[in-house]
Amino acid sequence: MASRLLLSSLLFLLISHTTASPPLHSKLKEKQSHLHFFFHDILSGRNATAVPVTKPAAGAHPNSGFGMIAIIDDLLTEGPDRNSTLLGRAQGLYAATGQEEVSLLMTMNLAFTSGKYNGSVLSLLGRNQPLHPVREMPIVGGTGLFRFARGYALARTHWLDLTTGDATVEYDVHVIHY
Numbered sequence: 001m002a003s004r005l006l007l008s009s010l011l012f013l014l015i016s017h018t019t020a021s022p023p024l025h026s027k028l029k030e031k032q033s034h035l036h037f038f039f040h041d042i043l044s045g046r047n048a049t050a051v052p053v054t055k056p057a058a059g060a061h062p063n064s065g066f067g068m069i070a071i072i073d074d075l076l077t078e079g080p081d082r083n084s085t086l087l088g089r090a091q092g093l094y095a096a097t098g099q100e101e102v103s104l105l106m107t108m109n110l111a112f113t114s115g116k117y118n119g120s121v122l123s124l125l126g127r128n129q130p131l132h133p134v135r136e137m138p139i140v141g142g143t144g145l146f147r148f149a150r151g152y153a154l155a156r157t158h159w160l161d162l163t164t165g166d167a168t169v170e171y172d173v174h175v176i177h178y
C-alpha cells in the first residue's frame, strides 16, 4: 500500500513536472538564416572527397546507379572555386535509391568551420535527383547556433563532369533556429 502510494505520488510529480515546464526554446528569439555556399563532390583523382563503398546492384538500370552508396567529406566553400574560402565540410553519405533514374538519399551533416557558425552543424536528410535543375531537401536539425533548426536546402548543379561524376553544387539553405 505504502509503495503504491509512493509510486502514484512519484508519477504525479513526474507528470506535473513535465506539464509545468515551458518548452525549452519559448524564451529564446526565433531567428531565420540564409546560408549560401558551394559543395564540391569529387570522386576522381588522389584528392577525392567522395568514396563509393558499394557498386550498383547487378542488373540495375545503367543510368540509375541503384545500390551505390558513397561516403563523403566534401568541402563547402564560399565561391564556386574549390580553392575559395573554406566554410565547412559536408560529412555523411548518399545512396542511389532510385531504380529508374538517379535519385539519391542524402544524409549529411553540414559542419561549419569558419565565422560565427564555426562548430555549429546542420543535419540534412532528403531526396536528391542530381540531374534535375533544382532539388529541395529538408534540414531536420542542428547543433550549436543551429539548435532546434528546421528548414530546407535548395541545390543547383553549378558544374558536372558526366564522366567522373565530379560536381560543384550551389546550395541555398534557409533555416529557422534560436
Ligand SMILES: *[C@@H]1O[C@H](CO)[C@@H](O)[C@H](O)[C@H]1NC(C)=O
Pocket (backbone or CB within 6 Å): 045, 046, 047
Ligand atoms: C591534392 O591535395 C594536395 C594537398 O592539399 C595538393 O597539393 C594538390 O595540388 C591536390 N591535387 C589536386 C589534383 O587538386
Ligand SMILES: *[C@@H]1O[C@H](CO)[C@@H](O)[C@H](O)[C@H]1NC(C)=O
Pocket (backbone or CB within 6 Å): 081, 082, 083
Ligand atoms: C586549387 O589549387 C591547387 C593547388 O594550388 C591546384 O592544383 C588546383 O588546380 C586548384 N583547383 C581549382 C579548382 O582551381
Ligand SMILES: *[C@@H]1O[C@H](CO)[C@@H](O)[C@H](O)[C@H]1NC(C)=O
Pocket (backbone or CB within 6 Å): 113, 114, 115, 118, 119
Ligand atoms: C574554429 O573553431 C576551432 C575550435 O574552437 C578553432 O580551433 C579554429 O581556429 C576556428 N576556426 C576559425 C576559422 O575561426
